[in-house]
Amino acid sequence: MTPLLEASRVSVHFPVGGGWLSRGRRVVRAVDDVSLSVARGETLALVGESGCGKSTLGRALLRLVEPTSGEVRFDGADISRLDGAALRQLRRRMQIVFQDPYSSLDPRMTVRDIVGEGLVIHGLARGAALDAQVAPLLERVGLPRDAMGRRPHAFSGGQRQRIGIARALALSPELIVCDEPTSALDVSVQAQVLNLLVELQRELGLAYLFISHDLKVVEHLAHRVAVMYLGRIVERASAEALFARRRHPYSDALLSAVPVPDPRAKRRRLTVAGEPPSPLSPPSGCAFHPRCPRAQPGRCDVEVPALSDEEHAVACFFPA
Amino acid sequence: MSEVALSLSGLTVSFASERGRVRAVDDVGFDLVRGETLGLVGESGCGKSVTSLSLLRLLDPDVARIERGEARLGDVELLSMGERELSRIRGARVAMIFQEPMTSLNPVYTVGAQIDEAIRLHRRVSRRQARARTIELLSRVKIPAPEARADAYPHELSGGMRQRVMIAMALACDPEVLIADEPTTALDVTIQAEILELLGELQRAMGMAILLVTHDLGVVAEVASRVVVMYAGRVVERGPVDALFAQPLHPYTAGLFRSIPPVGASRDGGARRKLPTIEGVVPSLRELPRGCRFEPRCPARQARCAAEEPSLEARGDRDVRCHFPLA
Ligand SMILES: Nc1ncnc2c1ncn2[C@@H]1O[C@H](COP(=O)(O)OP(=O)(O)OP(=O)(O)O)[C@@H](O)[C@H]1O
Ligand code: SF4
Ligand SMILES: [Mg+2]
Numbered sequence: 001m002t003p004l005l006e007a008s009r010v011s012v013h014f015p016v017g018g019g020w021l022s023r024g025r026r027v028v029r030a031v032d033d034v035s036l037s038v039a040r041g042e043t044l045a046l047v048g049e050s051g052c053g054k055s056t057l058g059r060a061l062l063r064l065v066e067p068t069s070g071e072v073r074f075d076g077a078d079i080s081r082l083d084g085a086a087l088r089q090l091r092r093r094m095q096i097v098f099q100d101p102y103s104s105l106d107p108r109m110t111v112r113d114i115v116g117e118g119l120v121i122h123g124l125a126r127g128a129a130l131d132a133q134v135a136p137l138l139e140r141v142g143l144p145r146d147a148m149g150r151r152p153h154a155f156s157g158g159q160r161q162r163i164g165i166a167r168a169l170a171l172s173p174e175l176i177v178c179d180e181p182t183s184a185l186d187v188s189v190q191a192q193v194l195n196l197l198v199e200l201q202r203e204l205g206l207a208y209l210f211i212s213h214d215l216k217v218v219e220h221l222a223h224r225v226a227v228m229y230l231g232r233i234v235e236r237a238s239a240e241a242l243f244a245r246r247r248h249p250y251s252d253a254l255l256s257a258v259p260v261p262d263p264r265a266k267r268r269r270l271t272v273a274g275e276p277p278s279p280l281s282p283p284s285g286c287a288f289h290p291r292c293p294r295a296q297p298g299r300c301d302v303e304v305p306a307l308s309d310e311e312h313a314v315a316c317f318f319p320a
Numbered sequence: 321m322s323e324v325a326l327s328l329s330g331l332t333v334s335f336a337s338e339r340g341r342v343r344a345v346d347d348v349g350f351d352l353v354r355g356e357t358l359g360l361v362g363e364s365g366c367g368k369s370v371t372s373l374s375l376l377r378l379l380d381p382d383v384a385r386i387e388r389g390e391a392r393l394g395d396v397e398l399l400s401m402g403e404r405e406l407s408r409i410r411g412a413r414v415a416m417i418f419q420e421p422m423t424s425l426n427p428v429y430t431v432g433a434q435i436d437e438a439i440r441l442h443r444r445v446s447r448r449q450a451r452a453r454t455i456e457l458l459s460r461v462k463i464p465a466p467e468a469r470a471d472a473y474p475h476e477l478s479g480g481m482r483q484r485v486m487i488a489m490a491l492a493c494d495p496e497v498l499i500a501d502e503p504t505t506a507l508d509v510t511i512q513a514e515i516l517e518l519l520g521e522l523q524r525a526m527g528m529a530i531l532l533v534t535h536d537l538g539v540v541a542e543v544a545s546r547v548v549v550m551y552a553g554r555v556v557e558r559g560p561v562d563a564l565f566a567q568p569l570h571p572y573t574a575g576l577f578r579s580i581p582p583v584g585a586s587r588d589g590g591a592r593r594k595l596p597t598i599e600g601v602v603p604s605l606r607e608l609p610r611g612c613r614f615e616p617r618c619p620a621r622q623a624r625c626a627a628e629e630p631s632l633e634a635r636g637d638r639d640v641r642c643h644f645p646l647a
Contacts, residue, residue, distance in 0.1 A: 049508035156601050157364075186363035186535065191579035191595040198594070213508065220581035220595065257513040259538030261580055263561045272510055274464075275478050 002076050003037035004207050005061060005094075005175055010034045010070030012053075012060050016280065028279045030056040032231035033070075035307070038175065041201065043208040045222035045239070047215060049254070049276060053231040054211045058177045061209065062094055063087070074175070092122060095168035099180035101160035105152040111138070112148045115166045122171065137166040141196060158189035165196065175207045183214060194221060215258050219243050227251045230279055230287040237312040247314040250288050286316070294318045325529035326352040326375070326414070326497050331389035331399075333370050333379070341385070342605040344370045346553045347632075348389075352497055352529040357520075359544035359561070360533045363576075363602060366550040368533045372499050374399070375531075376410050393497065412442040415490035419502035421482035425474040431485045432458075432470025438492045457488040461518060480511035487518065494526060501533040516543050537580060541565055549573050552603055552613040559638030567647050569640040571620045572598070612643070620644050 012031040031053045038044045046054045059065045061072055063079055072079045074090060082090055098104035105114055116134045119125040125133050131148070138147050141162040152160055161181060168176050178197070182190040194217065200206055212218050218225060218239070225242045227235040227250065235248040246252040253272040272291040277283050283290050289300040299317050307315040329349035334341040345367040352358050360368050373379050375391055375398060391398040393413060398406065418424055426434060435457060436450040445453070451470070458466035461484040474482055483503060490498055500519070504512035520543060523530055532544060540547050540561065547564055549557040549572070557570040568574040578596040600617040609615050611626040618625065624643050632641045 049510065158601065187537075188363065188576060188579045188598040189601070191581075191597040194581070195594050195597065215509075216581040253510055257509040259509075259512075259516075259536060259542045261537040261541045261565065261577065263541045263565050265541070275480055275511060276508070 005038040045218040048228035092171040095173040247319040332387040357530040359540035359547040362550035412493040415495040416499040421486040569645040
């Protein structure tokens with residue numbers, strides 16, 4: 001079966017700095033040669049720390065930013081070749097929910113208009129028919145009926161995120177890119193929103209590309225996980241396999257850094273030295289080598305390790 | 321013997337709002353012990369920051385008013401002392417770091433100049449002596465090449481480095497108490513791990529008491545020895561970390577723990593379990609329930625809970641504000 005979404009060798013490079021006087025345009029390789037796929041009804045989590053390129057990748061897959069190179073296929077069709085009506089049609093099938101429930105909703109619009117906007121744009125409903133479509137969506141995400149005529153400021157963070165989810169659901173998409181949808185929420189509210197996402201997936205067969213830096217959330221939600229570091233995928237596996245055994249030293253460090261809410265837990269902390277390098281001046285060879293406890297000079301600082309072709313794929317010369 | 325560095329009691333703080341004053345913090349108290357970290361936890365808006373800012377009277381006096389309370393630092397009381405006296409304590413005996421170091425650093429001065437100034441504010445030393453101390457502090461917080469970094473501007477440093485600079489500045493005068501309000505919340509987990517470790521090391525070396533304000537129970541479990549849980553402006557539970565995490569007594573604390581996705585245990589044969597949640601949302605300070613503030617959301621509530629607010633009662637080495645504690 002063809003995957004619902006398939007990205008091959010996608011790169012997104014942004015030109016930076018210098019101005020028009022400087023020679024030799026510099027670029028940030030925000031996303032560098034990334035391949036991944038998402039099956040129908042599946043959750044692929046994209047994890048990594050700030051600036052690793054996960055949000056840019058998510059946006060490139062929806063063509064909210066243009067990939068510099070590579071190919072993205074949705075249900076078999078190359079989305080970079082679509083335009084006009086075909087692209088709009090495609091946009092119905094893939095939606096996005098953003099991190100910040102405060103800035104991602106227009107404060108001047110009512111909940112009816114926010115959730116129903118897509119339906120109106122696509123000419124699918126208006127007036128009373130719109131209300132009839134919006135009401136069950138609000139109910140489905142657990143918002144009160146009278147939410148319809150109110151504006152975003154009247155809602156809590158968790159409720160706003162539900163509005164964002166209702167908006168994404170309005171056009172019956174097959175894929176939703178969730179970009180840190182719960183990281184601005186308190187844990188008790190986060191749990192409510194995560195449960196909602198899981199239920200919706202079961203009921204509607206949705207696929208999620210779930211972008212997050214929170215490994216606890218990812219473990220709970222994802223079927224498969226891809227770990228990114230400085231624009232590249234360094235490890236990719238089923239959630240079971242990855243949480244049972246990290247093959248890439250960075251994934252291992254990332255997981256061991258998560259504070260565990262159990263004072264008796266024996267900490268096996270693997271601290272990595274220093275900070276992530278700037279994507280403006282990525283290290284030679286493996287981008288992780290300056291911080292890596294396993295790095296071997298002469299190899300890791302010279303060659304870029306490719307993502308292996310295994311079920312539990314890893315981009316490391318000395319994987320576990 | 322545990323020696324109390326700072327003792328807060330009865331803190332009550334109100335804010336002006338369009339419809340009269342609201343109490344954001346109501347009768348909050350705790351002891352900060354020398355050499356120990358106390359975690360102050362709770363969800364957004366429960367009053368953690370208002371509490372910590374009150375200790376140094378850093379709230380905007382136009383809207384905020386400390387109605388009541390005492391904060392004893394050795395022989396002095398912080399909440400009633402004169403502003404002049406307090407300014408000699410702020411930054412010297414009690415120092416503070418925040419979530420976003422960028423907002424507390426001045427963008428137009430080098431970080432070295434700002435630490436020099438923090439030192440010279442409280443100590444009579446020459447510029448040269450101050451700079452020597454600045455370099456020492458920067459290396460103490462493990463900033464590589466401290467001489468060179470002292471000449472950097474805040475925006476030239478990463479978030480983690482800026483937080484180290486803030487810590488260096490806070491430690492400039494060997495404070496007895498360090499208040500850290502979400503010091504690692506804006507940082508990536510690998511950087512957070514390093515900063516927490518650094519704070520622990522500095523505490524062991526310098527013996528200061530730390531008040532760590534955080535919403536992350538994982539962070540508390542790792543670094544604090546005692547914890548205060550707040551809900552809607554009230555302390556609902558208080559006690560040693562080990563016991564409190566092993567068996568929370570307040571239904572709210574228990575609900576918070578359960579709603580964290582468990583590590584390594586969320587699957588039953590590949591299927592995702594539903595996470596236990598706390599139903600509903602935190603009440604608005606304007607419409608607080610008459611009885612227990614947690615009553616509308618509490619799975620253990622009984623008739624009495626809506627009628628009468630429980631007081632904070634001792635239970636062994638813990639305190640809990642609930643008519644029907646869980647154990
Ligand atoms: N300057 C202010 N004016 C009016 N109300 C305020 C002000 N500062 C805080 N409050 C209110 O006081 C209450 C407690 O806020 P506080 O900032 O202490 O919460 P917190 O526990 O630190 O939350 P967070 O986890 O989001 O930092 C909130 O209801 C808040 O809206
Ligand atoms: S007093 Fe009652 S409502 Fe409040 S926490 Fe205890 S059981 Fe729940
Ligand atoms: Mg706060």
